Amino acid sequence: MSIVAEPADHVVTESRPRTVAPTPKRRRRSTGTVVATSVTYAILVVIAVIYIMPFLIQVATSFKTDADAAGNPVSLIPQTWTTAAYTKLFLNSDFPTWFKNSAIVTIVVTLGRVFFNSLAGYALARLNFRGRGIVFAGLVAVMSVPMVVLLIPKFLVINQLGIYDSYAGMIVPLLTDAAGVFIMKNFFESIPQSVEEQARIDGAGTFRVFWSIVLPMARPALITIVILSFQGSWNELAHFIVSTQDPALTTLTKGVAGLASGQLSQGSQYPIKLAAAALMTIPVAVLFFIFQRRIMNNSEGAVKE
Numbered sequence: 001m002s003i004v005a006e007p008a009d010h011v012v013t014e015s016r017p018r019t020v021a022p023t024p025k026r027r028r029r030s031t032g033t034v035v036a037t038s039v040t041y042a043i044l045v046v047i048a049v050i051y052i053m054p055f056l057i058q059v060a061t062s063f064k065t066d067a068d069a070a071g072n073p074v075s076l077i078p079q080t081w082t083t084a085a086y087t088k089l090f091l092n093s094d095f096p097t098w099f100k101n102s103a104i105v106t107i108v109v110t111l112g113r114v115f116f117n118s119l120a121g122y123a124l125a126r127l128n129f130r131g132r133g134i135v136f137a138g139l140v141a142v143m144s145v146p147m148v149v150l151l152i153p154k155f156l157v158i159n160q161l162g163i164y165d166s167y168a169g170m171i172v173p174l175l176t177d178a179a180g181v182f183i184m185k186n187f188f189e190s191i192p193q194s195v196e197e198q199a200r201i202d203g204a205g206t207f208r209v210f211w212s213i214v215l216p217m218a219r220p221a222l223i224t225i226v227i228l229s230f231q232g233s234w235n236e237l238a239h240f241i242v243s244t245q246d247p248a249l250t251t252l253t254k255g256v257a258g259l260a261s262g263q264l265s266q267g268s269q270y271p272i273k274l275a276a277a278a279l280m281t282i283p284v285a286v287l288f289f290i291f292q293r294r295i296m297n298n299s300e301g302a303v304k305e
Contacts (some may be wrong), residue, residue, distance in 0.1 A: 055281075062086070062275035069270040070238035086279075095276060097248065098255035105170050105251065109233040112175035114225050120176065120220070121184025122210050125184060128194070136185075142178040147238060155242040169243040170251075174233055180225050187221035188214060223291050231284050252280050 056076055061069050062085050064078040072079070089095045123129075143262040154173060155164075155202055164170035191214060199209045215222075244250070250258075259273045 034160055058274045060276050062271050062278050064271050066269060066271060070268055073270070078205050085275040089272055089275055089279075093272075094247070094250065094255065095279075098252045099279075101249055102252040104167065105174075106230055106233045108171050109174045110226055110229040112171070113177060113180050113229040114222055115174045117180035117184050117225055118215060118222070119210070120181040121186075122214060124181070124185045124189050125188035126193075127206070139178050139181055143182065144250055151238055151242050154239065158195050160245050165244050165246045165249065167249070170240060170249065174236070174239065177229070177232070180229065183224060184218065184221055189215055227287060234280075234284055252276075256280060273279070 057074055060076045060078060061073070063083065064072075065080055065082055065084070068075075068079045090232070124132060124139075158164050158169045158173065161169075163172065165204050194208050195213060195217070195284055199213045235253060236251075237257060240251050240254050244254075256273070256276045259269075
């Protein structure tokens with residue numbers, strides 16, 4: 001019996017051009033969204049201009065003549081550009097002495113606050129001693145008291161200690177501040193205690209653990225303290241009014257306040273006053289722009305348990 005296989009049907013497939021699905025068109029933003037975004041940006045621009053305008057007027061006026069500053073006080077373009085205000089400020093006034101005093105006080109106060117605020121913050125965060133809760137409650141209470149209320153007691157204490165009219169009277173009361181201790185305490189509490197326990201097992205003492213282990217991990221908080229301390233002591237005025245009277249110890253804030261109140265006499269002299277104010281803002285602005293990205297960046301120094 002023979003089996004004959006039938007020939008398979010030859011299937012011919014017709015080649016057809018491949019059709020490409022049309023790409024969906026990008027949805028256009030609605031008119032309402034565009035209008036809302038434009039209005040938002042316009043409002044932000046107006047707010048930015050209002051905020052920065054006084055500073056621009058200050059800088060522009062410092063390069064004007066006295067007559068131009070009095071006649072066109074808000075003009076951003078001086079009719080006659082001149083550096084007479086800066087020349088008079090440095091050569092015919094006590095501005096260099098004011099700047100020196102502010103620099104000395106600010107540097108010492110900033111370093112002192114970094115050290116003492118860190119010590120106090122670590123003690124409140126880690127050390128178990130009797131009355132710790134009361135100390136912390138007193139710290140919070142001090143933060144809520146207006147500084148103006150403490151001016152007279154501060155003057156009495158400075159005078160009683162015999163440090164009135166001296167660098168010590170200007171510096172010592174500012175070496176610590178409640179806000180700085182509060183910031184450091186909160187940051188130290190966010191650091192795992194396992195890091196310190198391992199160091200203690202290796203034989204490190206309390207101060208060694210603080211100085212070599214914990215403090216380097218608190219760099220974001222330290223930078224925050226540096227900026228706040230520098231800005232606060234550089235711009236301090238009320239404390240220097242009650243702690244000094246000697247013209248040789250005048251700081252920038254007292255000196256510029258004296259200029260603004262008519263210390264130079266002979267007319268308004270807006271250019272020299274605003275030139276002094278503009279120069280006074282430079283150190284704080286430079287420090288802030290250098291370290292602004294490092295302020296309280298809690299992601300740095302984080303340790304996983």
